[in-house]
Amino acid sequence: MLQxxxxxxxxxxxxxxxxxxxxxxxxxxxxxxxxxxxxxxxxDEIVGILSDPxxxxxxxxxxxxxxxxxxxxxxxxxxxxxxxxxxxxxRDLDDEQxxxxxxxFKKFLERNYINRVDQYSDxxxxxxxxxxxxxxxxxxxxxxxxxxxxxxxxxxxxxRMIERDERWVVYDVRVEGxxxxxxxxxxxxxxxxxxxxxxxxxxxxxxxxxxxxxxEVL
Amino acid sequence: MTKSGGVLGYGCGRLVWFIMLLLMPVTAVAAExxxxxxxxxxxxxxxxxxxxxxxxxxxxxxxxxxxxADPLEPLxxxxxxxxxxxxxxxxxxxxxxxxxxxPADIRSCLRSFFRNLLAPVRIVNHLLQGRxxxxxxxxxxxxxxxxxxxxxxxxxxxxNFGLAQRHADFGQTLGVYGFGGGxxxxxxxxxxxxxxxxxxxLGDGYVSPVNHLLADEPGVRFALEGWRLVNTxxxxxxxxxQITDNAFDPYLAIRDAYWQxxxxxxxxxxxEVAPPGGYSKRAQPTRFAADDD
Numbered sequence: 001m002l003q004x005x006x007x008x009x010x011x012x013x014x015x016x017x018x019x020x021x022x023x024x025x026x027x028x029x030x031x032x033x034x035x036x037x038x039x040x041x042x043x044d045e046i047v048g049i050l051s052d053p054x055x056x057x058x059x060x061x062x063x064x065x066x067x068x069x070x071x072x073x074x075x076x077x078x079x080x081x082x083x084x085x086x087x088x089x090x091r092d093l094d095d096e097q098x099x100x101x102x103x104x105f106k107k108f109l110e111r112n113y114i115n116r117v118d119q120y121s122d123x124x125x126x127x128x129x130x131x132x133x134x135x136x137x138x139x140x141x142x143x144x145x146x147x148x149x150x151x152x153x154x155x156x157x158x159x160r161m162i163e164r165d166e167r168w169v170v171y172d173v174r175v176e177g178x179x180x181x182x183x184x185x186x187x188x189x190x191x192x193x194x195x196x197x198x199x200x201x202x203x204x205x206x207x208x209x210x211x212x213x214x215x216e217v218l
Numbered sequence: 219m220t221k222s223g224g225v226l227g228y229g230c231g232r233l234v235w236f237i238m239l240l241l242m243p244v245t246a247v248a249a250e251x252x253x254x255x256x257x258x259x260x261x262x263x264x265x266x267x268x269x270x271x272x273x274x275x276x277x278x279x280x281x282x283x284x285x286x287a288d289p290l291e292p293l294x295x296x297x298x299x300x301x302x303x304x305x306x307x308x309x310x311x312x313x314x315x316x317x318x319x320x321p322a323d324i325r326s327c328l329r330s331f332f333r334n335l336l337a338p339v340r341i342v343n344h345l346l347q348g349r350x351x352x353x354x355x356x357x358x359x360x361x362x363x364x365x366x367x368x369x370x371x372x373x374x375x376x377x378n379f380g381l382a383q384r385h386a387d388f389g390q391t392l393g394v395y396g397f398g399g400g401x402x403x404x405x406x407x408x409x410x411x412x413x414x415x416x417x418x419x420l421g422d423g424y425v426s427p428v429n430h431l432l433a434d435e436p437g438v439r440f441a442l443e444g445w446r447l448v449n450t451x452x453x454x455x456x457x458x459x460q461i462t463d464n465a466f467d468p469y470l471a472i473r474d475a476y477w478q479x480x481x482x483x484x485x486x487x488x489x490e491v492a493p494p495g496g497y498s499k500r501a502q503p504t505r506f507a508a509d510d511d
Contacts, residue, residue, distance in 0.1 A: 188466065
């Protein structure tokens with residue numbers, strides 16, 4: 001029985017990247033908005049940009065990207081995400097190193113995912129339920145369920161959010177139960193801080209991914 | 219594939235049980251909790267982002283986050299590269315030509331056909347997991363799609379009867395029974411798997427009607443499986459590149475995604491969020507129709 005499982009996994013990962021872009025539309029989060037409303041608005045916002053015929057042309061590509069990146073820069077909580085993808089070693093970094101990592105990771109994600117914007121083809125997002133919990137320290141967390149409708153497929157996507165300065169920001173996205181943060185965390189864990197920095201810089205500079213041939217083979 | 223296809227058919231029962239025996243001690247080792255990160259310093263006392271999210275308080279949730287050991291990483295990475303070359307130089311070009319030859323609708327029908335062929339695997343595994351309702355759904359699907367759906371070419375059960383495919387496989391069944399993943403295995407052609415997943419594949423091969431019907435025709439079986447592979451890839455062109463280009467370390471990205479995804483299939487998504495007003499539990503992690511390709 002031939003079971004190439006790769007495509008399923010790949011689909012999940014590919015979706016993660018799409019979702020990361022859509023999540024960027026976290027955008028208009030404002031004080032009074034419930035997590036669910038925040039996601040709803042964000043989705044509308046981003047889908048609005050992506051389906052705007054004036055922005056759909058090749059000439060408008062740059063502008064389209066810039067609009068999305070603006071959203072990212074402004075509203076995506078990269079501090080929170082960076083902390084989580086680095087894990088406890090975040091504590092060992094000084095402020096300068098933290099800033100450096102956050103900036104670089106942000107650029108890394110943008111460079112890798114921005115092209116997904118061009119592949120948008122009428123995917124629909126249905127925002128479903130939300131749940132809010134408070135931990136013992138009074139931090140409020142929310143998770144919001146959505147379904148991405150892609151062709152005849154329905155893919156569950158969960159947003160994990162935390163309340164920061166009276167607005168809800170996303171700190172993780174789970175597609176089919178696969179967490180974006182956890183996935184990056186497991187990629188980063190084996191590398192030292194120095195290696196992370198230099199490898200990301202290299203990938204951003206060359207615009208190329210991990211060179212498979214350079215892997216130590218047996 | 220071809221090779222495993224040969225093994226999968228018959229006479230592998232003993233092998234399956236042997237591997238399962240092997241699996242048990244490994245499972246015990248792997249089940250030891252990973253060293254908890256030292257909670258050093260009180261800097262983050264007010265807020266601990268690594269305490270993870272507040273929904274991880276369920277036991278299943280803890281189980282689903284068990285890491286998967288990878289003692290064979292160098293070998294696995296080697297096969298990862300081999301598969302990459304195979305994909306880039308053979309499968310992708312073949313699937314691209316194939317996609318130009320056959321319209322997407324027809325390829326979609328073929329996908330339904332292959333899925334329908336494997337319905338007995340799901341029916342059996344649902345039963346083994348005690349999911350009688352899901353088993354019944356899959357049985358109904360098999361009957362509907364084989365008759366109304368013209369031999370499985372049309373997923374009529376989904377379209378006309380609202381009966382979406384419910385995934386189940388033997389690796390998942392073993393997980394439900396409490397077996398750990400063992401360790402990670404990246405097979406040539408087959409891709410990401412674990413010891414448990416591999417035993418699952420062997421077990422499912424035992425049940426697969428294709429293997430029984432074509433027991434004496436390994437060539438035909440191989441051709442069929444190759445066809446299915448190319449057909450599947452043709453419906454997912456570009457996705458592989460998307461990942462390998464964008465990951466920090468694609469091998470680790472795929473290993474982790476595989477394990478998170480499989481854990482989700484075994485333990486559920488941990489996402490039964492009550493909506494405002496409340497509604498029934500969210501669908502089990504079985505509704506992703508494409509989970510077998």
